[in-house]
Amino acid sequence: MPETITQSIQDYLKHIYELNENGGAASTNDIATRLNIAPASVTGMLQKLASATPPLVVYKKHQGVTLTKSGEKVALEVIRHHRLLESFLVNTLGYAWDEVHNEADKLEHVISEDFEARMAEALGHPTRDPHGELIPSADLVMPADESCPLASLRTDETATIRRVSDDDPALLRHLREIGVVPEVKIIVKNYSEFDGNLTIKVEGQKSNVVLGTAVTSQVFVDK
């Protein structure tokens, strides 16, 4: 490991993990965008992470990075903290689901393993956070995720909402408003070829809603 795993390093690894989940290697630019940092700064850090002992990422110039086993452990630890914290804030302090992300983003680096264990216990060892995102187990294994973007559904398909992206509070409030929350069933009434809009019926809601891809790409469902 680098002598010490700083807060900054934890953030790099967490975001690299999430980028790796989508496409393959995480690009310098994508990391920079996520962290709100200049690309040149990212390059410097990637070189450092790659030459740490043990290395935390695998880095080849101009080809982005993937996490090593060591790097992944660190990332999963941070993600577990983050998601348990979000659950804890909602359950114990009455936060709304659109208010927890920023708070958890700061706390995730600071709580002890004892704090983590006590939260997990108090919450009954949950496997998903308030947004439906999977929580890595105490021994840092990420459960398999079968879900696909709502945007990939077509007319007449039915599905169950599993999780929603949690980094835009305004989107979260809107989704709550229209009943698009985890474990709710939906059916696609119409797909528009031109703009990708989906008209869907949400279980328990009176009227249909039309959602653009900006929304449907952030909602994940199981068919």
Add this chain to the structure above:
Amino acid sequence: MPETITQSIQDYLKHIYELNENGGAASTNDIATRLNIAPASVTGMLQKLASATPPLVVYKKHQGVTLTKSGEKVALEVIRHHRLLESFLVNTLGYAWDEVHNEADKLEHVISEDFEARMAEALGHPTRDPHGELIPSADLVMPADESCPLASLRTDETATIRRVSDDDPALLRHLREIGVVPEVKIIVKNYSEFDGNLTIKVEGQKSNVVLGTAVTSQVFVDK
């Protein structure tokens, strides 16, 4: 203010506040000891804090520092966070009173004002933390503290324990063991001139205990 009030600055101001509470100005050395930092480094920071706009401390070479109004506000904010957190950890996550200090020392810099307000609400706006230490109000006023060290009592005096120093977990466990906790009444059975030992009877405890000054200087009582 310095452009930003870093975690480091918060720690300096918090410890300067506590040192000011005892004697007058806080000395470079005392601050260095508390923060576990070289005295030379402290000098540098004091100069910075003194020349910030507005200044956070009043500093005269070789004479230590006191807080300005601005500096005190920052210190009280951090102390309020710390003490509310300690209470919250005990009440909500079942921490023992000797386990909360280190956790709170990290979290105090990271929680939002919203988090602070939610904790205060959930706890019923407490005025003392688990060690009996006073919690500054939401508008950052520190309640008056009348208590004096247990060490200052003499034979036949009675008193009520109000607070105990919280930075030594082993001492806290020992105090809990012998029933020396806030709001408990005691009576001094004997004072030894030579070593300063006090023999005291603790309300609700069968036998008397003899306490040295290492202990009695860390326990504060109201007569």
Add this chain to the structure above:
DNA sequence: CAAAAAATTTAGGCTAGGCTAAAATATTTT
């Protein structure tokens, strides 16, 4: 497939907040 555009890296610099060693000032002892 060459030229333009985009992405990435290098080079050089900056601030925060530490450190040690040596110099200066205060305080205590004799």
Add this chain to the structure above:
DNA sequence: AAAATATTTTAGCCTAGCCTAAATTTTTTG
């Protein structure tokens, strides 16, 4: 009131993590 000791400050250095500007790939496009 010196001398010795303790405290504090200065000077010079270092690392972590950022930055911008310029150089270098890599990718896209006409």
